[in-house]
Amino acid sequence: MRIGIISDTHGLLRPEALAALQGCERLIHAGDIGKPQVLEALEELATLDAIRGNVDSGDWAVAIPETLDLRIGGLRVYIIHDVKTMEIDPVAEGIDVVISGHSHQPKIEQVNDVLYLNPGSAGRRRFKLPISLALLDIEDGQPRAQLVTLG
Numbered sequence: 001m002r003i004g005i006i007s008d009t010h011g012l013l014r015p016e017a018l019a020a021l022q023g024c025e026r027l028i029h030a031g032d033i034g035k036p037q038v039l040e041a042l043e044e045l046a047t048l049d050a051i052r053g054n055v056d057s058g059d060w061a062v063a064i065p066e067t068l069d070l071r072i073g074g075l076r077v078y079i080i081h082d083v084k085t086m087e088i089d090p091v092a093e094g095i096d097v098v099i100s101g102h103s104h105q106p107k108i109e110q111v112n113d114v115l116y117l118n119p120g121s122a123g124r125r126r127f128k129l130p131i132s133l134a135l136l137d138i139e140d141g142q143p144r145a146q147l148v149t150l151g
Helices: 015-021 036-043
Strands: 002-006 026-029 047-050 067-072 075-080 097-099 107-111 114-118 132-139 142-149
Touching: 002 015, 015 132, 026 036, 036 047, 107 142, 114 132, 114 142
Parallel strands: 002 026, 026 047, 075 097, 097 114
Antiparallel strands: 002 132, 067 075, 107 114, 132 142
């Protein structure tokens, strides 16, 4: 199973992001969506799960949760916009993958059997950080992540 993970679009959904997400069975937006049209376009590609980030406000964002705790491909996946605000212990909770955004810094890190994944920002460039998203493959109950740099 391939899951496309995108974050920090801030209202800009790049054509190269849509191209990179083609063929994913599921998509996750880790917050700072920016506009409801971003979610509408992603929903046309695959089943979408999304959380609200700190810039997501207004009537369109009210129903979007701040965190999600999902079971995907036999794994427990926790999604939060800013990992620094996480109030749970992923190891104690039995979480396999933590997905976050907010920092705009793409990162894949394994800590105490928990895979931490930040796809970076797929929106407007911030400082000299790359524009990126991530792909998460789950095979035989094992997660494998890769970062995809866009244009």
